[in-house]
Structure formats: structure tokens, C-alpha cells
Amino acid sequence: MSAGDLVTSAPGREPARHSLTTRIVIYGLLTLFAFIYLIPLVVMVMTSLKPLDEVTGGNMFALPQRLTVEPWIKAWGEARIGVSDTAGINGYFFNSVKMVVPAVLISTLLGALNGFVLTKWHFPGHKIVFGMMLFACFIPFQSVIIPMAVILGGLGDIGRSLHDATGYSFGFGNPTVNLVIVHVVYGLGFTTLFFRNYYELFPTELIKAAMIDGARFFQIFRRILLPNSTPIFIVTVIYQFTNIWNDFLFGSTFAAGDQAPMTVALNNLVNTSTGVVEYNVNMAAAIIAAAPTLLVYIVGGRYFVRGLMAGAVKG
16 A cells, blocks of 8 residues: 555545535525525514504515514503403513423423433333333323313312411412423423433443542532533523423413413414404514524524534544
8 A cells, every 4th residue: 555545544634525516506505495494584573663554555575664663562561462451462471481491490400310310320110210201202292281280270279278278379379380380290301311311421430439439419410410511401401491482282271361471472462353453563572472582592502403412422
């Protein structure tokens, strides 16, 4: 074998560059798909910035002739939401915030604990437990509504009993608390799966060394596992935040009236009949409802794929 062959076959050499034609095709298709994907968002933004007469009497792809933020103001604080006396979607927006934040944090932390136990603290039947939790990921939303309703009804009875005895219900029976419980229970299978797969490739030697030094379960979890779990935490938080914020079925089933989340309020706003359909207000409300998930992906999207791939290759 000649020296030239050795240089050519040497590991670590730069891969061959794509031809100019290939790159033009790739970037052209990516640009086309991005344009198609962004068209609905662009139409929504333009419609929300137009007066109503311009929306109903013009082309939806036309740029606004008179820019106005009045639809946004009306959607946020003045629009009629179904049959409720509440005006605007601002209260429902904060209902979703109060529901999503604790649900995401609790389900993520419990998933991390489950992943730690199932990978580093093996016990008889741990594979069966993980298999059952994995099976929970494939249970449709609709099939758990009745069991959830029975359980939440029982919690509501406990809350009423506590209120009669102490004057406080301690959150039992509260619609927001109910939704937190539902989303934590339903999301626990997914969060456990994410952390279990991540911790499976975490060096067991570090855990054993910490145990020899006298560290206990929560000390190991807090001082060793958590500081090295940032990538999978980002993945889990983004996944859970998106699913919980966008949920409509559980929100419409277990919360009503002024306690409903943002998605239910948006549906009620769009379906409210006032004689004239205010498309610009509806579009503004839809953008407000989608803004948190868009912000989460803009801020943490680049870490999402990194987190999914972290630990996928050992060595």
C-alpha cells in the first residue's frame, strides 16, 4: 500500500463535500418547506393587525393598510368568552400558567427519581415496573377520563370534608389542582422513559463510589445525578410544557367557567356568536395562546435535539 493510499484511508479525514447542485436542491427544498410551514402564522399575524372591515373585505394575504393593535387589546381584556362573565383571555392565560408550571416541575422531578431508581437501584421486578410505566405512554387520553373523574370526585369529597372540619380544602377539588394531578399522572410514563434511557448510560461506578463514601439515596441524586442531567431536563421540560399547555380534552373535562385553561377559553371565544365573527380578534387570541410554546422552542429548541442525543452513544 502506498503512502498516498495510507493518507487517503486515514481515519479522521474530512468527509467529501456535497456538490453544488446537491446543496442547491437541499437548501431549496428546506426553504420551500419553511415557507409553506410559516404561511399560516404569517396570515394569522397579518389578520390580527388589520381592522375588521379590512379583513372581511380584502385578501387575507394582503398586508395591512392600517395597522392596529386593537384586536390584541380586545382579545386580552375585552372579548366575550362563551357564556362566562369574564372579559378577555387574560385570566385564562394565567390559569394555564398556574397549572403548567407545577405540573411540569413535579412530573419532571418524579420522572428523574423513577429513572434513577430503575437504572441504579435495581430491585426485584424493576423491569416489570418499567414495562408497565412504558405501557402507560400508549394509553389514549379518552380511556382515562372516567377513571380520572372518579378519582377526582373522591378527592373533591375529601376537600369538602376538610373544609367543613378545618375551614380549608387544601386544594382538594380545586379545578387547577385537579388538572395538575391529571397531567402529572399521565405524563409520568413519558418522563420516566426519558430519564431512564438517559441514566441507563450514566457511569454506575460514580454511584458505587459515592455509596462507598457514605452518600445516601437523595445525596447521590442531588449532588451527582441532577448536575449532570441538564440536557434531558431540557428535553423533558419542553415536551411536558408543550403537551400540557396545548391540552384541550382534560381542560374541558375537569375545569369549567373561570377556572378553565387557555385552550378552553380560546375555543369558547371562537365559538361565541355575537352576530359578527371577529376574525382579527380570534387570530390575536390564537397567537397569544401559542406564544408560550413558541417562546419555549425559540429559547430552548437548539438544546432539544442535543438532549435527545445525549447519552445515545456510549463511549
